Amino acid sequence: MARLLTSGDIRTLTKGLGIQPTKKWGQNFVVDANTVRRIAATAGLDADDVVMEVGPGLGSLTLALIETARRVIAVEIDPKLALALPTTVEHRAPEEHGRLTVVETDAARLKADDLPEPPTALVANLPYNVAVPVVLNSLETFPTLRKGLVMVQKEVADRLTASPGSKIYGAPSVKMAWYTKARRAGSVSPNVFWPVPNVASGLVAFERVESPEANRTQVFAAVDAAFGQRRKMLRQALKGWAGSVAAAEEIMKRAGIEPTRRGESLDIAEFIALADAKEAAHE
Structure with missing residues (x-):
């Protein structure tokens, strides 16, 4: 079993890599192992799943996902983090580290041939400013995505799962419904992150539905x-x-x-x- 990252581990890693979390890339690292385990369990992964994790950061969630999935494809935009992640996983999950592939690119512009293998699940702690385009682009680009669990800002979670007639129902709600059946899967406190954001987070779980016969x-x-x-x-x-x-x-x-x-x-x-x-x- 992988040794998950603690709050102290994360501070040590960021200091060693010379990394200061940036608002530009929405970097708030999960420092609570219980939250990581909860997300991995709620995702409902199978042993044959190929998981696409967007924004793995230092690897908090990656280490939990790699215990179950056949393969984890981590998509990371920060070159320092992309370079460091394989070493962290090898040290803390020596038996499973061969299941990890890191792709350094912008997930909002991801294309099918950017990944070595079609993913079957999307599990990610998504930066608040790109959450909706990343989720919708992933669902459109990869028809193989059968399910997913994303942690996003609470307001974004509410919009993605809103029903017609509510004040927060909008374009993201409708477009999400084109691809999936989505639901709220819990809340996440700001205190499990470092740095601590000034907003709460929510979990959105989804399962793909059959594509409508329409343009x-x-x-x-x-x-x-x-x-x-x-x-x-x-x-x-x-x-x-x-x-x-x-x-x-x-x-x-x-x-x-x-x-x-x-x-x-x-x-x-x-x-x-x-x-x-x-x-x-x-x-």
């Missing part, structure tokens, strides 16, 4: 238009997307959606219906 680009364009002017009625909000207010009303009529509704009241199925109706109107 994703067109659906997402409708979503962006609807929430770009979320206070307006859909016939106004979708004016640019449809071409005119009259065209928007006709598309909504075809889709069986009242033009006076607002974007925050529509679920993913209704946005798909809008995209389908627009395509049908142009045939």
Whole structure:
């Protein structure tokens, strides 16, 4: 079993590497072993899983994931951390360290051929400023991702799992629902991090759903238009997307959606219906 990092270990490592956690890359390192074990357990990994971990940092979570998964592909943007991670894992998990692959790149721009093998699970402590694009890009880029567990800012967790009609329901909620069935999987105190952030964190667990038979680009364009002017009625909000207010009303009529509704009241199925109706109107 791997020897997980303690708070003292993390401070020793950062000092030895000459690393000062930066806000630029959203670096807040988990220093609580119980939290790491909890995340790894909640992720529900199997022995044949290939885990993509985004932002492994010093390896706190990596060491727990590598105990179960067949392979952990750690995607790290910081060159110092990317270089140091294999040594840390080899020292603290000598029997499992061969399962680790480190890829130095920006996860928000990750492409399929950047990884040596298609991942089946995403497990990560994500920087708050890039959490949504990283999750959505990963789901789009890697159809093999069957499940995941991400730790993000509480507000981001709430948005990713929000239901239609709530004030926090928005474009991230709808786009997440295109790919997955997502749920809140717990909260995380700021005190388990170093440096201690001024926000609480939340866990989001998800399982991939079957891809809808629709034009994703067109659906997402409708979503962006609807929430770009979320206070307006859909016939106004979708004016640019449809071409005119009259065209928007006709598309909504075809889709069986009242033009006076607002974007925050529509679920993913209704946005798909809008995209389908627009395509049908142009045939």
